[in-house]
Amino acid sequence: MSEEVFTLKQPEKDERLLEQLSALTRHHRERSPEYDRILLASGQAQDSYASVYDLPWLPVRMFKNHHLKSIPDDEIVKVLTSSGTTGDVSRIYLDRDAAAAQTRMLSRTLQTVLGPKRLPMLIVDSRGVVADRRSFSARGAGMLGLMNFGRDHVWVLDENGEPDVEVLKQFLAKHGDQPFLIFGFTFMVWLYLYEAARDAGLDLSNGILIHSGGWKKLIDRAVDNAEFRRRLAEDIGLTKIHNFYGMVEQIGTIYLEGPDGGGLYCPDFADVIIRDPETWEVAPIGTPGLIEVTSTLPTSYPGHVLLTEDLGVVHGVDDGAWPGKRFSVLGRLPRAEARGCSDTFTGGDR
Amino acid sequence: MKIEVRFPAGPQAEIDDVIAGVTAEPEGGRLVPGDPRVVDFLTALARRLLAPSIARRHPELGSLGFFLRKTEIRKTLEHLRREGDDALVFPRGLVFHVPPANVDTIFVYSWALSALAGNPNIIRISSRAAGAALTILETLNECLADAHPAIGQTQRMITYGHQDEVTAALSAACDLRVIWGGDRTVRDIRRHPLAPHARDVTFPDRSSYAAISLAGWQATDAEGRKRAAEGLVNDVYWFDQAACSSPMAIYLVGDAGQAPAVKEELLSLVAQGARAQGFAVDAAMAVEKRVSTYGLAAEGRATALDLADNTVTGVTLTSPDAVPHDWLGAGVFPFTTVGSLAEIAPLITRKDQTFSHFGFTRDELIAFAHQLGGRGVDRIVPFGQALNFAGVWDGYDLIREFGRLVTVTA
CATH class of the missing domain: 3.40.50 (Rossmann fold)
Incomplete structure (x- = not known):
């Protein structure tokens, strides 16, 4: 079996990811009542999807406010936390398999540029x-x-x-x-x-x-x-x-810049989709939008399709040093703030 | 302890000098309730705020200008003087105001009522003040040129940073402290002791709700429904639905069978109204709303989310117990259905402030107020008026808070 992870051209990747991510969606619905309720409330009654672009995404910040997991408590071997800029903490629950998979796939991804030896x-x-x-x-x-x-x-x-x-x-x-x-x-x-x-x-x-x-x-x-x-x-x-580019909410998945510097590339088990934040439709190549990340690694928590708060743009598909999408991260969406009455910035403006 | 003086605009000053300055006897003698020097100043301010050039840029300053018109001031003063009472009304003394940073006009309402009662005032202006607040400060300073010198001598708006000593000095010196800005601010400012005779008027965190009579809605024609939705749009979208008076959820009251159709029609009218008035939410707010409403679904508090349009987010709550108490983002409409207003009363808490209504009779609303019996809700107002400031706020009759009574028995 090949250890290479930058091998799939986009059509083949879309096909594989659709099958695997659809299966993961069903898997998480069966095991996470919270996730299932979110999908039901947002009108996702079906359990098959015509395209990877139709898969329902969760905002990445959901993991800061809710304990979302698809494994029983006694199978948790690791809880990853990340502190965000606002002080909220994401909690990512891993079982033995998920923990092993993330280490293995991160390693394979980096070996592409580092070679097999330490x-x-x-x-x-x-x-x-x-x-x-x-x-x-x-x-x-x-x-x-x-x-x-x-x-x-x-x-x-x-x-x-x-x-x-x-x-x-x-x-x-x-x-x-x-x-x-x-x-x-x-x-x-x-x-x-x-x-x-x-x-x-x-x-x-x-x-x-x-x-x-x-x-x-x-x-x-x-x-x-x-x-x-x-x-x-x-x-x-x-x-x-x-x-x-990577985040704790998809631990083990990193998007790596190619040798030519022409953008970040997605490993075979992951992808990015750029969405127009007005219509939520997929943005055309060259048009910036919010970055959605997909990965088959999150099996112990419903983090396989996530909408980030990062802005990005796809530069091209199957036209670079490695196959698949070639993209850049452009920056972060500012956090929406309430401009309510409960705000005098006492004791000096912070 | 240097502070920045925004009104009357001037160089940095020592806080002790500011306190001594405003409490000294001004030219023409101490201010009295309804002092003509103050009334003239406020009416001049109102004229400028109502000028089309300003009102177009900041519509909220139009409402403020209206509040400060001569006829409105006269009504306020009549109320203060308690015609028919035996008591005489005098100014309370030095009033220290801590207004919220983000609702640009509150500091003027708070200050103007206190000035009308004849008090010297020191108002803390946030260093983050922007937009309408800056326009007001500019206008206040412009008005000063034609004003009686006593105004500039007794009224100060100041800005300071991480200086607890300044807050402490003002707290120790004032006769009344007015703390806007919610629980955190009230707790924080209260660390600084007042003089034994002084006290606080506090405005803690509040939440507000709306209700529609399903029967009342059915009895309203298309034009009336459209106007109701436009009123709700104003109540919800100004201040990004985060003001203490912004409705956070909507009770549909009556026959549950009618609820889905009314909800759908209302949301569609709200979407039209929001578009017509130019309210839109940006990408960050759209994400914020997804996070918060997905959260309601995850917790089992919402059964359906209507996310078709970023601007208007509909939420069907599982039950009246699931009504949200936290900010969900701008333009979120969580609905729950109850049989009657009486069923809402037990759900109301001390924290609840404004109850906006559509389609009820006056008798129904008064009966509801009696059912509440003071357990919560300070204002019951029609759609479109949730954010209108009034002299009675959070249960306080403000102008009277700013006065002091002296009884004379002969």
Whole structure:
């Protein structure tokens, strides 16, 4: 059996996903009364669908306000939580199978660009982010997940959050002549790794960078994905760069930037659908809308078809470095706020 | 403790100086209830707010202008003077107002009534004040040029940030503290002690509902139904259905068999009305409504969701017990059916404020108020008037709260 996960052209993928996701919809309806009630109330009486585009989606924020799961309590082996910007926490329940599947599929996805062996790993963060396991952030949790894909981990930042150029030099002296893995959040890679390496004249040409986290903090520096890739290649020799997009509510599924930088690609077991938030119809190629994510991995909670609050655009289908849809994430939908009477911002405006 | 002075617009000031300034005797002597200097100022303000250029931009300032017209002020003052009572009315003293950040006009109502009663006032304006609030501040400052100097001397609108000391100083100095903005704000401000003789007027979190008589609806012609829906559109969509007076759910009262047809017709009229008045919800709000209404379904509180149009979200609740008490987003219409108003009374709590109605007789509504017997609901108003501010609010007769009584027995 092939381990490759970027293989399916769109027509074949649509066909497979329709069958698998329809089955998952039935599976979750039978096991999650909450999910079934949502579908019934929204007029989804049927249990078969003509197209993947017809499958009912749940807003991703449902997992912050409700305990949605399709497994009995005694089969829960892991509860994943993510803190959002508003302080609500998503709760994602995994049983043994779901937990194993997410690790396996994440691994296969990353092996596409990392190869089968664990590589020496440079982490653009400070050790503190995962030090206290009771209190670590979503950032720390993401970090721990990715650390399994590397060895001989070295943290680029010291305890004060400053880049430690000596540590960087030592790492390169030891591992710099063979492939190595670099992981970090996009803005930290730019602020701490790129600038420090450039100023010290370091060569990172054997590095494979995996990064995520969005461009919001880099916008005022006029850095977008193209500029990021260009400068990293020109100034520090880093050309193997893969941005990725993913969320705890679809743990194990990541959308990975192709080697050409032409967009994010969907692994065979997952896909994105861009929806017009006015009509909820599928947006044409090139037209931005809300990102719906589908994945066959969520078997223990009804998270197989989710509407995110991220805006994105599909650039093309079956026309890039890897098959399937090629897309970008454009930013986040602002959270709707009540402008009610219950709001004086006491004790100073927050 | 420097604070920003928004009215009369001026340089930063020390809070102690501001307090000393407004409580000192102004030119022409201390203000009295119905003081002509205040009345002149408010009527000049009303004229400016009612000018087409402003009313077009901010329709809510039109309502405010109306409230401050000379005839309205006269009625308010007659009410304050308690004709026929033995008591004499005097100003209460320094009043400190903490209005909500997001309902732009409340601070003017709160302040104007207190000024009419003759009080010096300090109003805390949010630093996030925008839109209509800024227009009002601008207009207030413009009016000052022709106003008696006593107005500028006794009235202040200020902005300050994370400075508990300022709130503490104002709380200690004032004779009456008016706290809008809900439970959290009331609790937060109450950490600061008042002088022993002083007290609070508080406006905690409230929720509001609407009711339609199914028989009354049937008896209304097409034009009347359309107007009712337009009124409901106003009540719901202004302030994104998040004001304390915005109806959060609709009781259909009468023969349950008629309910589905009335609901469908109403929602379709509401959709037309919302479109005609230019109300629409953005993508973020559309998602918000999906999250909240899917939540009702997940919890078994809703059996059907009508999501065809982002602007109007219909919800069929499982029972009257499932009526929501939390904000669900702008343009959510949860329906439940009951046989009579009397069946609603036991569901009403102290927190409930406004009850908007359509199709009932006056006698039915008065009987309902008696059935409630004060357990909740402060206002019973027709569709379209839920958000109209009135001098009696949340059970307080505001202008009288702002006065102090002195009895003279000869």
